Amino acid sequence: MRIGELSKRSGVPARMLRYYEEQGLVTPRRLDNGYRSYDEHLVDRVGKIRGLIDAGIPTRIIGDILPCLDRRQTIVVTDPHPELRGILLQERDRMTxxxxxxxxxRDSITRYIKATDSALGVVAEKTAS
Amino acid sequence: MRIGELSKRSGVPARMLRYYEEQGLVTPRRLDNGYRSYDEHLVDRVGKIRGLIDAGIPTRIIGDILPCLDRRQTIVVTDPHPELRGILLQERDRMTxxxxxxxxxRDSITRYIKATDSALGVVAEKTAS
DNA sequence: ATTGACCTTCACACTAATGGAAGGGTTCAG
DNA sequence: CTGAACCCTTCCATTAGTGTGAAGGTCAAT
Incomplete structure (x- = not known):
């Protein structure tokens, strides 16, 4: 599919899809006319990328861990760079x-909401009575 | 305490403490000579701020939810702005x-690490034998 | 009184992520 | 053939979070 469709289906602006490519996170093929051509499995991939970025993981790191995130992966035993394990451990701890x-x-917020609600509930009861 | 001590104790650079003040997240008193004076409970507060920023929450939002995060809070029934509840709910969902x-x-990464480890373990066994 | 370790403000600059416009092809439908 | 709707690249702008440095005030100790 071309960039527009991927954009619609993933909810990620085309601008950002080009940016992710620039950052080496997705590498679409090119059609004869120069248009980007994304295949199906990349829909999922950009979904993951968005999620991670929204969760505060910088693209630089996403690039490192992304290859390790695909289920049904072939484990890369021929490790591209040997510090990978360390990076992963460290990044996993950061995420934890x-x-x-x-x-x-989040729990604090939830408690706060509940507290104000019940407080207001009491007020509502009183004013209603 | 002054900014230097707070910086040391919280691990947050003084530059950032001034920035958080600019963003309205902390409001230290001022000594007669113009120095910022932070009191004890702000150590905790900047810790929270850092954590939230690191987790990808923008200061603008931190400013909204911070008042609701203190244990031993006086519930603000006199709601400063009435959209607060909505904001909190929305932000809580985002956090979830x-x-x-x-x-x-993180779990994917953990699985990956385990998988490569056991794969390499087998290799190690084989090469060791 | 000078030194050194603090503090102040102001300002410039950088990165990451994003938005957007300019100028120019491609494709398709009418 | 022309217009609409895509797509391309390049460049500029903005925001948040930082780093850093200049120019100067405060203060305690020598």
Missing amino acids: QKIDILVHN | QKIDILVHN
């Missing part, structure tokens, strides 16, 4: 840390 | 979404 922070703060 | 994505990808 982010998760913990997000969970904690 | 981020969490899900992070968890999913």
Whole structure:
């Protein structure tokens, strides 16, 4: 498919799809006329990319970990660069840390909402009575 | 305490502490000589701020939710602006979404590491034999 | 009184992610 | 053939988060 369709289907602006290509995250083929041609499995890939970017992972790192994220992957035993394992471990820990922070703060927000709700509920009851 | 000490204790560069102030996230008192004076509880606060920024939450939003994050808070029934509840709900959902994505990808990475490890383990065994 | 370690503001600059416009091809439908 | 709707590249702009440096004030210790 061409960039417009991928953009529609993935919800990612075409501008960003070109940017991801520039960053080496997706490498569409080219048609004879120079148009980008994305094949099906890239829909999923850009979905992952968006998710990770939204979650605060920079593209530089996404590029490192993306190849390891595909289910049904052929494990790359011929490791392109040997520091990969270290990078992955480190990045996994970073993600765990982010998760913990997000969970904690989300729960705080939830508690806050509940508290205000019940407080207002009481007010509503009182004013209603 | 002054900015240098807070910086050391929180691990956040003084430059950033001034930036957070500019963004309205912390409002230190001022000494007679113009120096910023932070009191104890702000150590915690900047910790939260850093965590949230690292997790990909923009300061603008942190400013909204920060007041709701303090344990031992006085619930602000006199709601400064009435859209707050909506903002909080929306932001909480965003955070949940981020969490899900992070968890999913972190687990993928973990699986990948395990897979390569055991693959290399086999190789090591074979070469060792 | 000078030195050194703080602090102040202001300003310039960089990166990452994104938006957008300019100028120019391609394709297709009418 | 012409217009609409795509696509291309290149360049410029903006925002958030940072780093860094200049020019200067404060203060404690020598």
